[in-house]
Amino acid sequence: MIKKLLWQLFPFLAFVVVVLLFTLADMRWGQGKFLSAYNWRGIMSNASLIAVPAFGMTMIIIAGGIDLSAGTALTLCGTVLAVMLKVLPDSTNFAVWVSIALVLMVSTGVLCGLINGLLISMTNVVPFIVTLGTMTIFLGIGQILAKESTVYAPSENIPDWMSLCYTGRNVDQYLVPISVPGLGAIPTSVIIAVVLGLLVAGLLRYTVFGRNVFAMGSSESTARLCGVNIPLTRIATYSLAGFFIAMGGLLYFANVKNGNPNDGTGKELEIIAAVVLGGGSLAGGRGSILGTMIGALIITVIRSGCTQLQIPNTYTLIMIGGIIIVAVIVDQLRHGSPEWFFRLITKRANHSAKSF
Amino acid sequence: MPASALLEMRGISKRFGPTQALDDVTLVVQAGEVLALIGENGAGKSTLLKVLSGAHRADAGSIKIEGKSYLPRGPQAAREAGIAMIYQELNLAPDLSVEDNILLGLRGSVGGLLIRERQRDRVRQALDDVGLADLAPTEIVGEQSVATQQLIEVARALASDAKMILFDEPTSSLPQRDVQRLFEIIERLKQRGLGLVYISHFLEEVRRVADVYSVLRDGRHVDSGRIDDVTDPEIVSKMVGRNVDDLFPVVPHQPGQKRVSVRHLQGDPYPRQVSVELREGEIFGVAGLVGSGRTELCRALFGLDPNDGGEVRVDGRRVYASVGMRMRAGLGLLSEDRKGEGLAQDLSIGENITLGNLKKYTWMGLLRYAKRDRVAEDLIKRMEVKAHSSHQAVAELSGGNQQKVAIARILHQEAEILLMDEPTKGIDVGTKAEIYRMMGGLASQGRTVVFVSSYLPELLAVCDRIGVMARGEMKEVRAAADWTEDEVMVAAIA
Numbered sequence: 001m002i003k004k005l006l007w008q009l010f011p012f013l014a015f016v017v018v019v020l021l022f023t024l025a026d027m028r029w030g031q032g033k034f035l036s037a038y039n040w041r042g043i044m045s046n047a048s049l050i051a052v053p054a055f056g057m058t059m060i061i062i063a064g065g066i067d068l069s070a071g072t073a074l075t076l077c078g079t080v081l082a083v084m085l086k087v088l089p090d091s092t093n094f095a096v097w098v099s100i101a102l103v104l105m106v107s108t109g110v111l112c113g114l115i116n117g118l119l120i121s122m123t124n125v126v127p128f129i130v131t132l133g134t135m136t137i138f139l140g141i142g143q144i145l146a147k148e149s150t151v152y153a154p155s156e157n158i159p160d161w162m163s164l165c166y167t168g169r170n171v172d173q174y175l176v177p178i179s180v181p182g183l184g185a186i187p188t189s190v191i192i193a194v195v196l197g198l199l200v201a202g203l204l205r206y207t208v209f210g211r212n213v214f215a216m217g218s219s220e221s222t223a224r225l226c227g228v229n230i231p232l233t234r235i236a237t238y239s240l241a242g243f244f245i246a247m248g249g250l251l252y253f254a255n256v257k258n259g260n261p262n263d264g265t266g267k268e269l270e271i272i273a274a275v276v277l278g279g280g281s282l283a284g285g286r287g288s289i290l291g292t293m294i295g296a297l298i299i300t301v302i303r304s305g306c307t308q309l310q311i312p313n314t315y316t317l318i319m320i321g322g323i324i325i326v327a328v329i330v331d332q333l334r335h336g337s338p339e340w341f342f343r344l345i346t347k348r349a350n351h352s353a354k355s356f
Numbered sequence: 357m358p359a360s361a362l363l364e365m366r367g368i369s370k371r372f373g374p375t376q377a378l379d380d381v382t383l384v385v386q387a388g389e390v391l392a393l394i395g396e397n398g399a400g401k402s403t404l405l406k407v408l409s410g411a412h413r414a415d416a417g418s419i420k421i422e423g424k425s426y427l428p429r430g431p432q433a434a435r436e437a438g439i440a441m442i443y444q445e446l447n448l449a450p451d452l453s454v455e456d457n458i459l460l461g462l463r464g465s466v467g468g469l470l471i472r473e474r475q476r477d478r479v480r481q482a483l484d485d486v487g488l489a490d491l492a493p494t495e496i497v498g499e500q501s502v503a504t505q506q507l508i509e510v511a512r513a514l515a516s517d518a519k520m521i522l523f524d525e526p527t528s529s530l531p532q533r534d535v536q537r538l539f540e541i542i543e544r545l546k547q548r549g550l551g552l553v554y555i556s557h558f559l560e561e562v563r564r565v566a567d568v569y570s571v572l573r574d575g576r577h578v579d580s581g582r583i584d585d586v587t588d589p590e591i592v593s594k595m596v597g598r599n600v601d602d603l604f605p606v607v608p609h610q611p612g613q614k615r616v617s618v619r620h621l622q623g624d625p626y627p628r629q630v631s632v633e634l635r636e637g638e639i640f641g642v643a644g645l646v647g648s649g650r651t652e653l654c655r656a657l658f659g660l661d662p663n664d665g666g667e668v669r670v671d672g673r674r675v676y677a678s679v680g681m682r683m684r685a686g687l688g689l690l691s692e693d694r695k696g697e698g699l700a701q702d703l704s705i706g707e708n709i710t711l712g713n714l715k716k717y718t719w720m721g722l723l724r725y726a727k728r729d730r731v732a733e734d735l736i737k738r739m740e741v742k743a744h745s746s747h748q749a750v751a752e753l754s755g756g757n758q759q760k761v762a763i764a765r766i767l768h769q770e771a772e773i774l775l776m777d778e779p780t781k782g783i784d785v786g787t788k789a790e791i792y793r794m795m796g797g798l799a800s801q802g803r804t805v806v807f808v809s810s811y812l813p814e815l816l817a818v819c820d821r822i823g824v825m826a827r828g829e830m831k832e833v834r835a836a837a838d839w840t841e842d843e844v845m846v847a848a849i850a
Contacts, residue, residue: 206722208714215711219700224660225691226712226765227683285702 010330011278011294014323018298022305030309037183042169043297043304044186048193049166049255051296053248053267054274055200056113056241058292061275062204063237064217064284065120065127069135070245071267073112075260076142077249081105082259083145085153098159106246112138113242117235135268142261151259158257164188166254189251193293196247201289213237217284273320274299277327298323360423362387362520362551363408363439368417370403377403378414379575385520385551390542392566392583393555396595396784398742398754400575401555405522409434409441422519440513441522444782446505450498455479457497458512482511486541503534510541521545522553527561528782531645532845539565557784558811559588573597596786604817605789607796611638611820615671615804616773618657622665626652626828629666634773634804639795641819641836642808644848649828650808651692654775657806658682658689670773683712688771690762692778692808698762699750705761706732706746712769735764740790756787763794773804780814792818812841824848 026034033039053074060067084101088094112134119130145151164175166189175188204210212233215223224230253259276282277298278291299320306316363385370378378400385391395401406412408419410428419426421437428434434441448457458479479493486507497505506526513521523542527535542552542565556562562569563583570580571594579594592603616634621627626649634640642650655661656677657668663677670685691698699708709732710717717728732746739760743753750761759779766774776795780788795805795818809815815822816836823833824847831847 202722208718208721208723211707211711211714211723215700215703215707218702219697221693221697222700222708223711224679225689225697226769227679228711229680285700 011291014327015294015298018301022301025309026305034305034308038169039304040183041187043300044190045166045168046304047296047300048189049248049251050270050274050299051193051293052196052251053245054271054292054296055197055289056244057271058275058280058287058289059200059204059213059237060241061280061282062217062284062287063213063234064220065234066131066272066282067116067238067241068128068131068268069112069116069138070271072135072138072142072261072264073109073242074245074249074252074267075264076112076138077105077109077246078253079142079145079151079259079261080108081249081253082151082153085157086151088157105249106243109242109246109249110239111242112245113238113240114235117238121231121234139261139264146259146261153258155257162254165192166251192251196244197289197293204289209233209236214285270299273324276324279331281331360420361385362422364420365408366418368404368407368414370407370412370414377575378407381572381575381577383570385553387551388546388549389568390546390552390554390566392562392569393553393572394562394569394591394595395572396756396786398756399572401572405441405524408439435516438517438519439522440516440518440520442506442509442513442524442526444525444528446509448497448505448508452497453494454491454497454508455493457508458482458515478515482515485514486511487537503530503537506538507541518550520551524555525557525782527556527558557782559591571595592785595784603785603789604814605793605796606818607793607800609637609796609799611635612802617669618666620666621656621663621668623652623656623661624664627656628828630830632823632830632833634806636804637799637802638821639799639805639807639819641815641822642806642825643812643815643822643844644825646810648825648848650825651777652828653825654689654777654806654808657775658687660689683769686772688766688769688774690766690774690776690779692781694758694762699758701751702749704747705736705741705743705750708750708761709735709764709768712765731768735768739764756783759783774798775806777808778810779807780809780811788814812844816841
């Protein structure tokens with residue numbers, strides 16, 4: 001029983017271990033600032049940049065899919081926003097124009113998801129291949145919009161509240177004044193991530209749609225037998241995920257204040273990694289929002305910790321990659337049979353062992 | 357002094373958490389003998405086999421093969437010791453040739469290179485021994501019939517010089533003709549001095565092939581002896597631990613008015629122009645060979661496969677061919693493929709039971725788990741599913757209990773017309789009787805049950821009317837009392 005509980009808490013334990021290691025390393029070799037409120041505001045802000053789009057990815061992965069286009073779709077949304085704010089006409093009401101820009105940005109995200117969902121449902125091509133294709137398509141569209149460079153929106157065209165969505169370590173500015181003793185004001189991006197996270201978690205757990213997503217990922221044929229409309233559920237899942245990717249695009253824009261479609265390349269892997277570190281299974285049927293949040297934090301902690309220890313970025317990448325593989329192995333241990341390790345050794349004879 | 361037995365398992369015990377799966381079990385197999393291993397689902401037969409194959413390690417006990425102590429470390433070890441297992445789900449690589457499959461795992465290579473010519477005689481000999489002399493070793497396995505594939509597995513066992521072959525429910529997916537052939541092969545293997553273990557729920561089969569039997573119940577060895585010395589009812593009472601006086605309990609029910617009318621229902625390619633009428637309070641049996649279109653008929657009726665023509669009317673209203681619409685019209689389907697389709701193995705029992713009808717528990721779009729769990733627990737109790745709670749994963753249950761969960765799902769769905777495709781497949785005698793009783797109960801409430809089965813005695817005993825299918829067509833429908841087993845078989849192969 002206790003063992004089972006420990007396994008459930010694995011992502012959290014991994015997080016604690018990573019934090020502990022970096023704290024010790026920082027005390028020995030660094031400047032001893034790793035546990036400071038200042039540093040943690042930064043870590044949490046950066047984690048929310050990954051976590052928000054990863055909420056959408058969590059839904060997709062639970063449903064048994066994958067979305068490789070998430071990264072370029074995210075920067076495409078950011079680019080759309082940047083272009084709209086750059087071309088702001090003088091004659092128009094500022095608030096109206098910003099609203100239009102936001103609607104366009106969200107629509108872009110949802111549309112990207114919708115296209116993925118439609119293609120997968122209608123062609124029955126596996127999501128990996130479909131989204132591999134759309135990943136490149138979204139990148140191309142973004143480059144056309146950005147005229148193959150970076151779109152800088154003039155700072156006077158960016159509404160204050162949008163800048164305040166992502167403030168990083170900055171303590172003085174926030175959109176929603178919530179403070180925690182010992183940490184000070186909570187960055188707005190973190191609040192946005194937590195609110196959105198609660199919404200998706202509730203959606204997944206407490207609605208028929210959410211349960212259908214789990215059922216579909218766990219066994220598609222069973223879900224069909226139970227009357228779940230598979231194409232509709234899949235399209236809805238990808239479209240809804242598109243919304244979260246668009247929200248990720250908003251945070252991205254708030255952070256860098258410009259739109260560069262090329263920034264998106266590679267982001268999808270970080271997003272997928274957060275879900276997997278949080279216990280999501282690429283075989284479908286498993287994953288949690290809380291886990292994904294912790295997964296995003298783990299990645300950010302490693303990144304930030306390495307920077308402070310002045311470990312070159314290249315080593316950070318190797319470390320993150322290693323941790324992902326370890327996490328997946330542990331996850332299989334957690335859910336597989338006790339013979340898991342044993343089967344690995346006698347792989348050749350595995351044929352006869354599996355079907356018991 | 358008698359020679360030592362081929363296989364001797366003594367005092368085998370195995371515990372999984374709180375469950376004692378095996379408790380001091382003894383199993384002795386002599387060379388040149390067929391032993392039938394009998395027991396209900398969950399009695400410990402599979403666990404015993406897993407201990408023998410090395411997939412599980414016993415907590416206590418000893419295993420000896422030809423008098424030599426044997427401690428298996430895995431399937432490879434079992435194979436080297438001369439033990440081969442043939443399971444319900446076959447273990448062949450479907451894309452490879454017959455030859456490659458037979459040679460798979462055999463150490464016949466020269467310096468890592470596989471020289472097929474050297475092995476060809478061995479392959480031919482093995483195929484010959486199982487009556488497949490006509491099969492070219494270069495044929496692709498996936499293109500062969502299930503029966504042939506099974507014999508290829510037996511050939512593989514022979515090619516690896518197996519001394520002992522264990523068959524786990526080998527006939528459950530075989531047509532009658534192939535069953536006969538398998539029995540002949542088993543007889544031949546016995547003559548050659550191999551030891552054979554045969555697991556089956558069909559007692560008449562056991563009687564035909566086995567010399568001796570061992571009965572397991574709740575992980576304990578209950579009885580063994582020569583099969584000729586016991587009667588069927590005696591075996592059954594040893595399996596279930598009580599007297600089963602009625603293998604086919606009948607609950608009185610009265611077929612009433614016309615409920616469903618199917619006209620010229622056409623699928624791709626099966627069913628073909630099936631027209632049939634189902635009444636309320638009726639158990640309608642569907643007989644026919646495997647592959648005769650029985651499953652396709654159920655799937656087309658449920659809207660799971662597209663209907664290429666014809667119509668389905670429920671209570672006079674035509675119902676469009678989609679799962680959602682057909683479900684709303686009161687149809688429910690129990691899939692033949694319990695593991696792959698019928699249940700989502702990773703999800704909990706409660707989740708599986710309620711999946712088809714979750715809307716029942718929503719309040720302003722939100723699910724109320726307390727209410728759902730209450731209903732699920734209630735159904736688990738009613739169906740007598742052996743489980744700790746509704747939160748347990750379905751994968752942890754035994755076959756019979758999984759089937760009960762799958763049935764609970766269509767009950768929860770409140771289906772009025774239940775399409776049950778092979779509901780008793782791979783299920784022990786005691787649970788079968790429970791399922792028959794439940795079908796009768798449903799019919800007595802005025803519900804319609806469509807009962808697809810390959811096992812004629814149960815169809816003849818339980819159904820009101822039986823229709824026989826062949827090549828996708830519904831050949832003939834008669835009252836069950838007007839059919840005999842022979843007549844059904846004649847209609848099925850017509």
